[in-house]
Amino acid sequence: MSISLTTTQKSGAALLLLLIVYAVFGPMLQEGDAATQNLSHIMTAPNSEFWLGTDHFGRNMWIRLADALQLSLMMAGLCVLTSAIIGVSAGVLAATRGRWLDRGLDAIVTMILALPGLVLVLIFAAIVPGSFWMLYVAISLIQWIEYFRVSRAITQRLTHSPEVQSSKLMGFGQWYIFRRHYWPAIAPQLFTIAAFGAANAILMMASLGFVYVGIQPPLAELGLMIVEHFPYYSDAPWLLAQPLILLALVVLACQLMGRGRTQ
Amino acid sequence: MRFFTSSLAGAISALALATTPVNAEPTDQNTVKINAAFEFSSIDPSRSGYVFTRMQIFETLLNVDNQGNLTPGLASAWDILEGGHKWRLSLRDDVVYHNDTPMTADSVVKALRIATEKPGAWQGVPVTSIEVVDAQHIDINLSQPFQPLGAILANYASAILAPQAYGEDNLAREAIGTGPFSVYQIAVPHRLVVEKFDDYWGKVAEIEYARYLTGHRAEARVLQARSGQGDIVFGLDPAAVPTLKRLPNLEIIRSDLPRTLVVKVNASHPSMDTVEARQALSLALNRRGIAAAVLRAPEAATAQILPAYMADWHVADTSVEQDLEQAKALLQAQGWQTNSDGWLEKDGQRFEIDMITYADRPELTTVATAIQDQWRQLGVKLNVSITNSSAIPAGHADDSLDTALMARNYGVIADPLGSLLKDLGGAKGGDWGTLNWDNQGIKTTLNELLSESDPSVYRQKAQTVAQALYDEKPLIPVASYVQQTAVNKRLEGFRFDPYERSYFLNELSWVK
Amino acid sequence: MRALLLKRLLQLVAVSWGVGTLTFFLMRALPGDMAYRIAASRYGMDAVDNRAADMVRAELGLDQSAWSAYWQWFTDLLSWNLGNSLVSGAPVTEQIWHMLGHSVLLALAGILLSILIAVPLGLASAFKGGWLDRVLLTISTALRAVPVFVIGLLAVIMFALEWNLLPVAGFGTPAHLVLPALTLALSLAAISNRVVHTEARRVFGSSFFEFARMKGLSPSQAFMRHGARNIAVPVVAFLGIQLITVVEGVVMIESLFSWPGIGHGLAHAIFARDIPLIQGAALMMGVLFVVMNTLVDIACHYLDPRGGQLS
């Protein structure tokens, strides 16, 4: 199945690709690593040795930003993948496998929705503090609902549609109907949800950094960097600006990708 | 015309009368705005009493001066009788509670008895009874001499509240104290407004109102100082200090505290159970770098727990220099080899330890991050975990703790002996002190000091303890904690209490 | 209507129980000894020690099994008693009302402000198009690309530090409300002005709007008579969803601005392991969720009665 992209989506994809290239290959272009400190060279402005300067521990910002970006992208990718698989399967099953499953899943969804997502993530993050994997579980736990609701709605609409009725009358089975009818209808929507979901996962991880329950040192994380660099905003504005701009760019790239023809 | 002028004058004077603040409302002009990090979860002095003593609502029988000497408070004098088994306190006769009832010996005894039942400062004090002697005197009877009792009486947990303040469960329900300020408004846990108390026995305040506001985030407090929304802002993030110093409307006051940034070490951890291993960890620290780059106070680097001005407890000949080579050599002698990844290894085990710290004090996280990298140079893998401060005593209790970075205040009780006893004297050490440090001699010395009255012997024994702490590193000091306070220049008379018992609000006045 | 209210009441009961139970067991799953955490919050971060923890444990009966604690909570809930805070000892309901008041104030101010921003801008950009649309789209996209706390930080830098117009943080006076509400409003309006824009475009381009013009109404008459309400239907539904999810942003904003609301309180309670407070606050949020949903449904029904009877 081919997805034809709008110009907006293409520019989003190009930006995302650029960011991925930086995250993966950026660190190779400079010596050193993201954790090594140099307390006698703190907060140097960007120069030929440190292309983006150093932070308040004298760490190389070029490498730290790339590392942080890697982490954010990985989180976004994993969350999207997991929640999409769970959400779509549950959504299709709920719409096709009888009332009780539907009601049960609906009850779970209402429960999760009734709790603000961030609170759920805070609790999960507190179970294993500073764990990437716990954040991943928590964010996925919130995000699958969107996929679930959309795939359930589409499937429900389709179960009584002529095309599915026609395939049933011709004797085709459930799996065939999923493959030929439900999935093709869900997939384009999925792309949009996934793009925005990725953006949200990145934003949520950054927000957790802000309330100190995100990733722990010395791992670089964009939200935490923003908080750490904030006190220096008048001494070293570039230090605060760098993670901010990078965060905005990666979220923007995802959101542009998700923007379909309608908007 | 005459009629006109006189009526105009009348109108003006009426207007002036109406706007004159006769104990009117707290406004921006008549209120000192104070911002600090501490929430108060309750009015009870045993819990968040420090907020109430600092805001000068509650007072204690004894006070402490800047040098740590006991001075009279609500008690004008104290005598130690019967070889230290009895403390007799003479009460002031001119003290009035905020509810306008006089402070009597009965009410003081009631307040003290309630204080002794609660967790905190009074636990472990060998009190047998507290009795009224006469209208102006009370006795505290001890089963054995206890030198730090004076310091405990100066602690916020020993604050004297009016009898009407307590509920049936002996928890304070209303904040009725004796200080120069009384409560105007309380919104637990963030906000406290006080107004001056005109019948105060001591120096009556000049400012009318003061407002205490909890600001959890260090960034927010800095911003409040910058923008003039905090007149006095405590606990500034060192990172922001250089910027704040450039502002014309602020004065940044640097105060030394008997508070030290210390790494608590589990001395029975297989990698750290030798003196040499702990010394190596200490030598690997770039204390000057941390002090200069992180704390923005290069002279704060220290290798000792107690500051130089606590001379009894401070040894002269110590070094804060980093020596990575010697540190490596020490560990090599212990059998540690560098593996291919650059980490130290012995018997297939990596030198890998956890460090707990907490985010409430902004410096701790950054210092931990710095230590992490400095120990990495040594080949020691440190996993920093930023959590709640309670993880430290909890980890102490079940031995799960490897190391912890903390900011320990040895002046909670004015004489550090009390704190040191708590920190070093327990079976395993102390919740906020050593863990599994096997040095029976030190415990014995500390206990002897409790009843030691000869200053020179006291000093000699104290030096032994300080030397042992320096040599064996059951606690690895990093830097002394520098309190940075921003004070708006519209105020004068600000004074910082190194023991953090009082904000001395009654000494403040508005710059005219 | 009755059927709807009855159904929502049932949902309310189910959500209360479910959310309370979920948080209870999640909190029990947290590592570390609760007693220490609670003691730290009670006696101050540096004053917590073994003895304090022991006393807390004894006082609160933390040794009892999870099941009996849960049963205790459940039976108390039936008598509308949410228990006492483990930290302050004050009744949870009291604390929640206090926090809720602040949060609702902030949320309402934020939402109102966001409507004041989003509706005129969304309509104008849909009507005028061109550069206005592009500028608004760019600003909206930029605001959506940063977390809400960043908007707050930038607002603080601009309004409080550089221009010194408004207080940085705190609460108590109307001036304190402005920045947090503005931050919230901007983050909400970044999305909602586009929704208004899209819906307005839909209505302006619809056959019925065109027909209203064809039959002789002037553009403003057509807008007032046939545009406004038709645009309002999906916009109100969307604002309803925003209102429900606003708590998310509120946690961040409250933390940034030291605003003593429920989001901030909940985050603190999680750190302090104050289980009754967490349960109570989560439960209250669940209740709010259901109530809000119901109100939004009813509002949408009155604006757009096409769906037939409420059920």
Add this chain to the structure above:
Amino acid sequence: MSLIHIENLTVWAGQTELLAPMSLTLEKGQRLTILGQTGSGKSLLAQAIMGNLPSSLRTEGKVTLFGDEVNAKQRQRFWGHRISMLPQEPWNSLDPLMGAQPQLQETYQLVAGQSAGEARQSADYTLALQGLSDSGHKRVDQLSGGMAQRVAIACAMAGGASVLLADEPTKGLDVSRRDQVVEQLLTQSEQGTLITITHDVAVARKIGGHMMVIKAGELVEEGDAEQILKAPQHAFTQALIEADPVNWPAPEPSTQTDKRLLDVEDLTIGYGTSALTKHLSFTLDEGEVVGVVGDSGCGKSTLGDTLLGVQQPLGGRIKRQRQAAVQQWQKLYQDPTAAVSRAVSLRTLLEDTIKLHNIDRARIAPLMQQLGLTDALLNRNSEGVSGGELQRFCMLRVLLLDPVFLFADEPTSRLDPVTQRDVSKLLVDVAKQNGCAVMLVSHDPDLIAKRCDRVINLNH
């Protein structure tokens, strides 16, 4: 003075001419009918006259209204009280949230300038005149298509316009409703002039007047309606007229087998507790072609679903007299694009069917030839072929399954008249050849009369 005079009006999209120069003049009391197929540019002409073309299109030529030459912008001032347009689908053209009466009243008040009280009276009177007194409070979703169209006409005329443009005023309406709407338009046109745009020859015949036939933006024939309809000169006009079911040749009677396929006794159909049709009894023989008619909403589609076993009957019995495999009971849908997955090529869908039922591939080529399907067509997906082609592809798939019963639910209503004629004929012919019984649903009694052996009317 002519009410409307147009000289060489053209519409351009960039450099492409969408509408070739058109000229017309109408006096008071005259009528103009523009006949053409969907997409022939006839709606463009109407919009160009009104002056509400999208900004991406450009017009040239002269438009004179009531003696004044006016540009598009100026014409907006005439909307409602001088010139008015009735849009294509009235159910989309009325405010979905407002009742019918207020929409009419506001026109009297705001456009005709009456006071609120007068406007209310006028609105009530007009509604009563249209037999809609009881429906004034109803929203468009509560009105039938015909009622909605009558309300729309009333609204369009309430401002007092003497020139009315009606763009496909009968699209999607049942025949009985269609005639009512045409009557109303004729009544309205007596005071001024009426321009009707339609694809429906029957409507054109009823309205009459002057007539223009348009094909792909070009005028192919112009003259008196009666004359053109009687003796069309242009081949295109001829084809259009022939495609009207009235002009179809009478059906050949099918070869009766007298073998009973289905017995239906006292059947009640509907959803949940609401029955759409009750006490329905009929029989169906193998190979028979039966028409099903009835007003919209009477349960024609539901009958099909019930007979096919997709839905349970609310009462009564359906007895299948012949044992056949599940897939031999089939259905054709009104909208073939909704009935075929667009995710994969038609060939893949065909292969899926072949594999599932082990169909002999040798049968495919002849059947495709008969249905007029080329092999190349199969490489596209459902969106890449025309509606007629797709419906024939659906027939191909269905016929490969050797159906004994085929429920055809308005299978040609979305197709243009020529295609409708061909496809419906093909359907009936092929089904007869294969001995498959057909139930053909349509709202057009002429079509049913020309294609079916007998008729079941669900209205009675």
